Amino acid sequence: MTTQHPLTEQAEALHALGRDDEAKELLARRLAEDGEDGAAWVQLARCHLASREFDEVIRTTAEALRIAPDDWDALVVRTYGLRRTGRRDEALAAAREAVRLATQSAMAHVALSEALMAWPERMLDSVAAAEQAVxxxxxxxxxxxxLWKSATFSGRPDAGEIREFAVRQALRLDPEDAWAVEEHAGMRAAAPGARLPAKASAYADALAASPDSTSMRARLDQTVFRMLRGTRWLAVLSLCIAGVSVDLFPTEGETPKELPLPLGMRLYALFLMAVAWGLGALLRYRSLRQGVRLSLQSLLRRMFWARLVLAQAVWGTLFAVVIALVPWSGRGIPQALFWTGLVPVLLTIWFDRPRRR
Incomplete structure (x- = not known):
């Protein structure tokens, strides 16, 4: 077994921590000392790959292969550089050579799976290579x-099962693996019967594991907005409670309630509104995870339509409270208040549908 130079070992540790710029500096020092250190060239290629500097990946792996033409590790890294620069034939050749040199290496078979994905007609072969790596x-x-990536595009009838297996196994190995956490969140959210709070919790978990994920942030925001949007229906319900209690629209042929209503009936209407809001909003909010609550607060600061949703819910509920609480002697004014509270809420429910999507 070849012993690496201490600088190369330090660079490898920095790369594992995601500190690739520092690792590159150490490797540059090492290669200035000894330009024939193949392991240092391969490690430098890995740092460039992590930084998405694919042309540099090709250059540095070429140096490593000049020194050691049978270095299958260099061929594996080179495969990704060639694949990302559109040189799919060369990428496939490099991957196949890596598999030939290291038949029992899972990394070599993963590289082959990646190279094969450049051809839509070879997706099934890509899945087979990933299965061999497993x-x-x-x-x-x-x-x-x-395995998850190749199955996603394979068109196999059992692709969903394969992806679920891959995600669960990845989480078994690393519960904080970013892609696996995100995919698992999507699976939880898509489960039959999953309610909005459960979906929001799933996306919040994924965002905690991968704070820079724009897709998880967008999904969480969308789910929280849908939950917030539901509060306007509580305002509509409150208006209906107020309208029924005051008998704003008496049925033809029936004797309408005598106005003003007794204080007890008016307080009972307010009690029903409080129950609706308590069960539909307050208890629901208190049961949310802290991450979802923070997302709700953040959404209200960032998104105009989120603030409008809340304002409309408050608007409709205030009109409902006024209708129920005031001892009206006639129905004209409370009817006008009813429509004033209801129409803007229903209009915004309709017009914000594109924002919900």
Whole structure:
């Protein structure tokens, strides 16, 4: 077994921590000392790959292969650089050579799976290569990512089962694996019968594991907005309670309630509104996870339509309270208040549908 130079080992540790710029500086020092250190060239290529500097990946792996033409590790890294720069034939050749040199390496088979994905007609072969990687090393998380990715585009009838298996195994190895957490959140949210709070919790979990995920942020915001949007229906319900209590629209042929209503009936209407809001909003909010609550507060600061939703809910409820609480002697004014409170709420429910999507 070849012993790496201390600077290369330090750079490898920095790369594992995501500190690729610092790792590159150490590797530059090492290669200035000894430009024939193949391991340093391969590690530098990995740092460039993490930084999405694909042309540099190709250049540095070429140096490594000049020094050691049978370095299958360099061929694996080179495969990704070639694949990302559109050189799919060369990428496939590099991956196949890596598999030939290291038949029992799961990493080599993962690289082959990645290279094969450049051809839509070879997706099934890509899945097979990823499955072979899983068989060779069931403890290698990269194999499950390759299996999930290739199955996603394979068109296989059992692709959903394969993806679910890959996600669960990846989480077994690393419960904080970003892609697996995100995919698992999507699976939880898409489960039959999943309610909005459960979906929001799933997306909040994924966002905690991957704070920079724009897709999870967007999904969480959308779900929270849908929950917030529901508060306007509580305003509509409150207006209906007030309208029924005051008998604003008496049925033809029936004797309308005598106005003003007794204080007890008016207080009972307010009690029903409080119950509706308590069960529909307050208890629901208190049961939300802290991450979802913070997202709700953030959404109200960032999104005009979220603030408008809340304002409309308050608007309709205030009119309902006034209708129920005031001892009206006639129905003309409370009817006008009813429509004044109801129409803007219903209009915004209709017009914000594109924002909900």
């Amino acid at each position: 068989r060779l090393n069931p403890e290698y998380g990269g194999a499950y990512y390759a």
